[in-house]
Amino acid sequence: MKIDLVNVSKAYGQGDAQFWALKGATVSATEGDFISIVGPSGSGKSTMLHIFGCLDKPTEGEVRVDDQLISTFSDRQMSRIRRDHIGFVFQQYFLNASMTTLQNVLLPMQLAGVSDGKKKAAAALEIVGLGSKLRSYPSQLSGGEQQRCAIARALANSPSIVLADEPTGSLDTKTGKNVLDMLMTLNSEKNLGVVIVTHDEAVAAKAKNMIHVLDGRIS
Amino acid sequence: MSWIILANARKRKVRVAMTVGGIAIGVATLFALLSLSAGIENALDREISGMGAHILLLPEGCPYELTLALMQGSDAFEHIPAELLPDIRAVGNVSLAVPVVVGKAKVNGQLSSIYGTTEEILQVRHWGIDELKGAVIGSDVAEKLGLAVGDTVTISLYNSLEIEITQVLEPTNGRDDTFVFVSLEAAQQVLGLTNRLSAVLIRTEIVTESTRTQYTLGRMSDIQAVPPSDIFERLMELFASIKQTLILITGIAIVAGVMTTMNTMTMAVFERKKEIGILRALGSTKFNVFKLFVTESLLLSLVGGVVGLIAGYIATLFLPKTSGFGLEATPQFAPIYVVICLVVAVIVGVTSSLYPAMSAARTQPIKTLREL
Numbered sequence: 001m002k003i004d005l006v007n008v009s010k011a012y013g014q015g016d017a018q019f020w021a022l023k024g025a026t027v028s029a030t031e032g033d034f035i036s037i038v039g040p041s042g043s044g045k046s047t048m049l050h051i052f053g054c055l056d057k058p059t060e061g062e063v064r065v066d067d068q069l070i071s072t073f074s075d076r077q078m079s080r081i082r083r084d085h086i087g088f089v090f091q092q093y094f095l096n097a098s099m100t101t102l103q104n105v106l107l108p109m110q111l112a113g114v115s116d117g118k119k120k121a122a123a124a125l126e127i128v129g130l131g132s133k134l135r136s137y138p139s140q141l142s143g144g145e146q147q148r149c150a151i152a153r154a155l156a157n158s159p160s161i162v163l164a165d166e167p168t169g170s171l172d173t174k175t176g177k178n179v180l181d182m183l184m185t186l187n188s189e190k191n192l193g194v195v196i197v198t199h200d201e202a203v204a205a206k207a208k209n210m211i212h213v214l215d216g217r218i219s
Numbered sequence: 220m221s222w223i224i225l226a227n228a229r230k231r232k233v234r235v236a237m238t239v240g241g242i243a244i245g246v247a248t249l250f251a252l253l254s255l256s257a258g259i260e261n262a263l264d265r266e267i268s269g270m271g272a273h274i275l276l277l278p279e280g281c282p283y284e285l286t287l288a289l290m291q292g293s294d295a296f297e298h299i300p301a302e303l304l305p306d307i308r309a310v311g312n313v314s315l316a317v318p319v320v321v322g323k324a325k326v327n328g329q330l331s332s333i334y335g336t337t338e339e340i341l342q343v344r345h346w347g348i349d350e351l352k353g354a355v356i357g358s359d360v361a362e363k364l365g366l367a368v369g370d371t372v373t374i375s376l377y378n379s380l381e382i383e384i385t386q387v388l389e390p391t392n393g394r395d396d397t398f399v400f401v402s403l404e405a406a407q408q409v410l411g412l413t414n415r416l417s418a419v420l421i422r423t424e425i426v427t428e429s430t431r432t433q434y435t436l437g438r439m440s441d442i443q444a445v446p447p448s449d450i451f452e453r454l455m456e457l458f459a460s461i462k463q464t465l466i467l468i469t470g471i472a473i474v475a476g477v478m479t480t481m482n483t484m485t486m487a488v489f490e491r492k493k494e495i496g497i498l499r500a501l502g503s504t505k506f507n508v509f510k511l512f513v514t515e516s517l518l519l520s521l522v523g524g525v526v527g528l529i530a531g532y533i534a535t536l537f538l539p540k541t542s543g544f545g546l547e548a549t550p551q552f553a554p555i556y557v558v559i560c561l562v563v564a565v566i567v568g569v570t571s572s573l574y575p576a577m578s579a580a581r582t583q584p585i586k587t588l589r590e591l
Binding site: 050053055056075076079080082083084088090094096097098099103107108110111112153157 | 222226230500501503504507584
């Protein structure tokens with residue numbers, strides 16, 4: 001799967017309060033890519049990631065998924081792309097606190113109607129080293145473990161691309177490195193596309209391609 | 220989807236309990252109302268048809284009030300002169316005229332209903348006994364006062380009499396269980412109603428000509444002749460209007476339940492914005508989110524409905540049996556009441572969740588995740 005952003009701009013608010021978070025961005029991502037998007041806070045890098053992830057539509061410009069314009073897509077079609085082809089990893093993990101790690105990973109599979117979800121979810125948790133904590137709740141896990149659980153959830157439906165928004169932002173250096181190594185391994189061994197948003201230059205430098213964003217523009 | 224709902228319910232036990240409780244109270248009230256109403260209707264039917272009369276002769280006054288007083292065994296303070304009895308018996312087509320006098324008196328110091336009549340009563344009431352001698356008592360009276368055949372009781376009001384109990388009736392599940400049956404003269408003496416009657420039960424030879432007989436009897440002075448079926452219909456109409464009011468009040472309680480559930484669900488949507496945002500990011504469609512909230516509400520309402528049915532059933536068992544026209548009414552349970560209550564619960568669940576579910580479905584994933 002290939003996602004192309006062509007001259008994409010995104011504005012929030014209206015009238016005098018209108019604010020352009022992204023201006024004229026052109027960038028692509030596909031399987032096997034490892035792209036880092038770097039820039040200071042408020043530069044527009046998360047906005048770019050959300051548009052990549054079909055969570056948001058641009059105000060101007062085109063977004064193509066496998067050469068199909070998404071501006072004409074319905075909510076159902078956008079949801080299906082997110083569900084089947086894209087995995088998300090967030091800085092705050094965003095795990096469901098009332099569900100076990102296994103259930104959290106099972107959730108996207110349930111949405112996709114996967115039949116033997118439990119087995120696959122357990123396997124995904126095994127990959128990220130949480131095979132022994134299937135029945136633990138997020139509150140019983142460390143920050144690193146929660147983020148690994150979030151990665152397992154992102155991998156649940158075997159996506160083409162994982163979009164990670166500051167995945168190491170809430171973790172200490174050592175745990176952050178482990179999480180990053182995991183994403184790199186998945187990229188090299190499973191040809192997974194990884195787009196990572198970070199303001200940490202050291203993290204960004206590990207990517208094959210680095211995109212700098214400043215004031216909504218790619219510099 | 221059910222495990223997602225269960226996982227959420229475990230996290231919000233108090234809120235879930237309050238929602239289930241609110242619906243359960245409404246459903247319990249509705250169920251109790253339906254089964255008690257049916258019980259009262261049944262009791263009315265049983266008591267009026269159980270009189271065994273084709274025509275009921277009453278003193279002048281409100282026939283419904285007088286009939287209820289007769290059924291309850293209370294003196295209505297309006298009476299038929301006993302000297303009319305031969306004239307009544309002489310009317311064509313009257314095969315049997317059973318004089319009755321009722322009133323409350325003390326039986327061994329405890330207030331009970333006294334029913335004075337003649338042995339002719341045995342031709343209209345089928346108690347399985349051959350004669351009305353001494354005192355024949357209902358099963359409830361026997362139990363309440365600890366009386367048995369052979370005991371002598373003191374019955375007193377205006378006068379006092381000592382009478383031996385000759386029979387204890389088998390339970391009839393009706394008002395007869397609460398009466399002390401004595402001879403007409405004995406009752407008149409105790410109640411101070413010499414030469415006066417509370418009512419006369421008439422049986423006709425040719426039932427199809429009862430209406431004509433009723434008109435003839437009705438023309439006699441100081442009495443009115445009414446067919447018990449008319450009384451039953453009018454009392455049922457009266458009861459129906461009471462029932463309608465009660466159903467309306469229950470309906471208002473249920474609407475309040477809908478509002479409360481709607482409020483709970485709306486708050487739940489607000490509280491669960493993060494969860495909704497994650498669901499949407501993971502690929503839930505708007506419809507999936509909508510369905511999740513409606514299903515959750517539906518499940519809570521069904522649980523509330525079942526809890527309400529059980530609570531309503533238990534409540535009816537503990538409510539005082541004497542209710543509605545002072546009759547002993549046993550609640551009637553019918554499968555249709557269960558269906559009605561569960562349908563109401565489902566309607567409450569669905570209607571109360573529509574707005575919150577739409578609001579949840581409209582949640583923009585990106586906006587939610589940005590706010591967190």
